[in-house]
Amino acid sequence: MSDDTQRWNDVAEVAAAAEALYAAMRRVRTIPGDSDETLSVAQMALIEPLLDEQELPVGQLAIRADVSVPTATRMLKSLEARGLVQRQRSPDDDRIVLIRLSQSGSRAATRRRDMLRRRQAARLAHLSPRERADMTRQLRKLTLLITG
Structure with missing residues (x-):
């Protein structure tokens, strides 16, 4: 796997985790x-x-x-x-x-x-x-x- 591909995968994983956190926080507040x-x-x-x-x-x-x-x-x-x-x-x-x-x-x-x-x-x-x-x-x- 190239460095660029690995970097993209890492960024995508962080973004997905942040989006999941945001969604979870909205659910809990409601x-x-x-x-x-x-x-x-x-x-x-x-x-x-x-x-x-x-x-x-x-x-x-x-x-x-x-x-x-x-x-x-x-x-x-x-x-x-x-x-x-x-x-x-x-x-x-x-x-x-x-x-x-x-x-x-x-x-x-x-x-x-x-x-x-x-x-x-x-x-x-x-x-x-x-x-x-x-x-x-x-x-x-x-x-x-x-x-x-």
């Missing part, structure tokens, strides 16, 4: 269970940054969730109608809409995030501290390679 089903995976990805920051513009939430601004706007209007987020114009710039979690939205998002973290911790506890440290380092390196 498994019904003890979670609060108030928030879908996509909705959670959109509003989770608001658990750490008081308010953010729609555009920033869209970027962090990797969705278009119109998609984020539709999702946020739906969440607002359900009383989970509050939308208001920026006092500094009328073109900017700021989003913050309502109390019920904060509770629902916190429950969902905590449930996901408990689930992750239970699974990762099967690895040794050294394996977790090695995995963390390799995943960060892979993320940098993917994102450039």
Whole structure:
């Protein structure tokens, strides 16, 4: 086997493993269970940054969730109608809409995030501290390679 063929096989194997990991993570995040089903995976990805920051513009939430601004706007209007987020114009710039979690939205998002973290911790506890440290380092390196 040539070096080029071996290199291609190695790259294909890493890519397949990364894709399998991504698919597995999405499946686990959508498994019904003890979670609060108030928030879908996509909705959670959109509003989770608001658990750490008081308010953010729609555009920033869209970027962090990797969705278009119109998609984020539709999702946020739906969440607002359900009383989970509050939308208001920026006092500094009328073109900017700021989003913050309502109390019920904060509770629902916190429950969902905590449930996901408990689930992750239970699974990762099967690895040794050294394996977790090695995995963390390799995943960060892979993320940098993917994102450039």
